[in-house]
Amino acid sequence: MPNLLSRSVFNLFFGARRKALGNLPGPQPGILGTAGDFLGGSPAWDVCARYGREYGGVTLIWMLGNPALVLNDPVLIEQVLDSRRMEFEKGSVSEEIKPATTHHALFIAKQSEDWTAKRRADPFEQPWTGDWLAAQVGPMQAAISQSVEALAGGAPIELTPVLRRLTFDTFAVAAVGEKLPDSVFDDFMLLAKGADARIQAKLPLRFVSLPKGFEAARERFYGHFAERVRKARQAPNPEAADLLARTLRERPGINDEVLAHVIGHVFFGGVFSSSTTLVGAFHQLQKHPEAEQRLAAEAAGLAREKLTLERLRGARWIEAITYESLRLLPAVRIFTRTPSADVKLAGATLPAGSTIMISNQHLHRDPAHWPNPDTFEPTRWLDGGVARDPLGSGHFFPFGRGPRECVGAAFAMVFLRTALATIAARAKVHVDSTEPFEEGFFFGVVLPKGVTGRFVAR
Numbered sequence: 042m043p044n045l046l047s048r049s050v051f052n053l054f055f056g057a058r059r060k061a062l063g064n065l066p067g068p069q070p071g072i073l074g075t076a077g078d079f080l081g082g083s084p085a086w087d088v089c090a091r092y093g094r095e096y097g098g099v100t101l102i103w104m105l106g107n108p109a110l111v112l113n114d115p116v117l118i119e120q121v122l123d124s125r126r127m128e129f130e131k132g133s134v135s136e137e138i139k140p141a142t143t144h145h146a147l148f149i150a151k152q153s154e155d156w157t158a159k160r161r162a163d164p165f166e167q168p169w170t171g172d173w174l175a176a177q178v179g180p181m182q183a184a185i186s187q188s189v190e191a192l193a194g195g196a197p198i199e200l201t202p203v204l205r206r207l208t209f210d211t212f213a214v215a216a217v218g219e220k221l222p223d224s225v226f227d228d229f230m231l232l233a234k235g236a237d238a239r240i241q242a243k244l245p246l247r248f249v250s251l252p253k254g255f256e257a258a259r260e261r262f263y264g265h266f267a268e269r270v271r272k273a274r275q276a277p278n279p280e281a282a283d284l285l286a287r288t289l290r291e292r293p294g295i296n297d298e299v300l301a302h303v304i305g306h307v308f309f310g311g312v313f314s315s316s317t318t319l320v321g322a323f324h325q326l327q328k329h330p331e332a333e334q335r336l337a338a339e340a341a342g343l344a345r346e347k348l349t350l351e352r353l354r355g356a357r358w359i360e361a362i363t364y365e366s367l368r369l370l371p372a373v374r375i376f377t378r379t380p381s382a383d384v385k386l387a388g389a390t391l392p393a394g395s396t397i398m399i400s401n402q403h404l405h406r407d408p409a410h411w412p413n414p415d416t417f418e419p420t421r422w423l424d425g426g427v428a429r430d431p432l433g434s435g436h437f438f439p440f441g442r443g444p445r446e447c448v449g450a451a452f453a454m455v456f457l458r459t460a461l462a463t464i465a466a467r468a469k470v471h472v473d474s475t476e477p478f479e480e481g482f483f484f485g486v487v488l489p490k491g492v493t494g495r496f497v498a499r
């Protein structure tokens with residue numbers, strides 16, 4: 042708690058603002074507001090979860106003299122993300138990631154401008170998307186098998202970068218029909234680093250410089266997909282099942298630049314979050330050997346015949362592990378919104394431009410909702426568990442909630458299940474330590490640090 046002098050100085054300058062926000066609970070602000078809580082070394086999602094435990098569903102905090110709300114109440118979260126969503130925009134994150142993505146990115150589209158049109162046109166939202174997805178299970182399985190074979194010699198590895206590359210390669214197969222050269226992956230990482238520096242900047246963005254070679258990498262990265270679109274137009278392959286080829290067949294009138302950029306954005310949308318989820322899953326499986334053995338048995342059964350989406354969906358243990366990993370260790374733990382005009386929320390008037398932080402960390406582990414909330418228990422998702430807490434519901438929203446929920450969620454779920462089934466059938470992933478790993482933050486996503494282990498062929 043800030044000392045009396047610090048609290049008095051805050052009240053001297055911002056007392057009137059504070060009064061206008063009524064009786065919302067929250068920590069006492071000092072000279073820096075309450076920003077010190079986020080500068081103390083704990084990850085932001087842990088701070089948000091602590092506020093949930095201490096102050097309940099809504100916490101008023103102060104970034105210097107600017108008020109912000111942290112929401113841990115499913116009803117208020119539903120309002121901001123769903124029923125009253127038109128009153129809020131994504132705010133500063135759009136500017137932060139823009140140099141890495143482009144203005145064609147759905148993620149940063151404004152609700153009041155072109156979000157609806159972009160979402161409707163997105164290849165992941167089409168009547169044929171389910172059909173495309175079903176056609177990806179085989180190619181993704183083959184790509185993952187190949188990567189696992191290369192790893193299964195038992196050499197020590199760091200799981201986060203290894204599973205990130207495996208994810209990137211598998212997404213490439215689904216998006217363009219083949220794995221991509223190292224140079225494209227390197228450009229992707231450089232762009233992500235540039236965006237990350239802006240997302241995590243403590244200074245105004247004009248003072249944050251982009252990494253060396255950023256502009257050239259950006260040109261090459263999007264140019265790579267533009268060239269693929271050009272070639273696919275010139276010599277269409279009617280057999281090709283990948284997203285680029287399928288989109289061109291279904292929507293021949295699509296603008297080439299839009300398509301190239303949408304394909305490029307698939308990697309930014311999901312590589313970090315999907316690979317982080319896999320690292321969390323294998324770390325928990327090492328800690329719970331009975332769950333791992335059950336996974337290996339189910340995966341071996343699936344491997345006996347051709348893997349299809351239908352068979353994958355019937356694999357209930359793999360589904361349960363996927364859900365439990367997304368509950369206990371969600372890769373995206375904080376999303377933000379900003380009211381476009383002064384807005385009434387939780388009984389107070391929040392000024393336009395202020396920040397609303399929404400975290401799933403507390404609700405995913407709320408003891409009033411989940412038995413043994415801190416323990417990895419995939420069994421909770423069997424026998425009706427998935428229907429009790431569906432994706433996007435009050436206490437389970439790893440992909441967000443409402444119409445702006447992750448557009449790639451269905452694809453991510455199929456990728457995660459295919460990866461778990463394929464890896465577990467071919468190798469045992471030994472993780473060196475079952476102690477909780479350090480959680481960093483990269484490109485808006487949790488970054489598991491120092492998780493080492495080995496893939497050992499079965």
Ligand code: HEM
Binds near residue numbers: 131149311444
């Ligand atoms: C485990 C994997 C993933 C997780 C945990 C995840 C999480 C999320 C979350 C929480 C949101 C909502 C953010 C908000 O409301 O502010 C979101 C939105 C989004 N995600 Fe994902 N995501 C994953 C995979 C993917 C994949 C594979 C793609 C590929 C296209 C993708 C593309 C997007 C896009 C474009 C949006 C913005 C949607 C919109 O604004 O309409 N994500 N994701």
